[in-house]
Amino acid sequence: MKVYAPNGFVHEPLPEAIARHRHAFEGGNAFALLIMPDGSSFFCREAGGEDMNAEHLDYQQTIARLIEIYGLSAFKGS
Known part of the structure; x- marks a missing residue:
């Protein structure tokens, strides 16, 4: 379900x-790295079907994953 924000952005699960x-991911191996303000993150990947697994990473693990x-x-730096 899409949620339309007042600023014009569209949010969806x-x-x-x-x-x-899905066509862009060739049917699998999709992932997302969701970085939190404190530098920790959640590494999310497909778990089959419509499910996803999420692994919490601390700051150092987040940097390593990046x-x-x-x-x-x-x-x-530039």
Whole structure:
């Protein structure tokens, strides 16, 4: 179910967004890294069907996961 915010943004649950864009993920291995204001995060990935698993990561684990996804060069200054 989509939720329309007053600022014009549209919010929808992550499983619904993934299902809508499933063709882009070639039927699997979709994930999301949701970063919290304190630097911790939740690493979410499909668990089969419409379910998702979420693993809570502390700050250091979040940085390690970001490096794994984007590489160390993503943290270089301009």
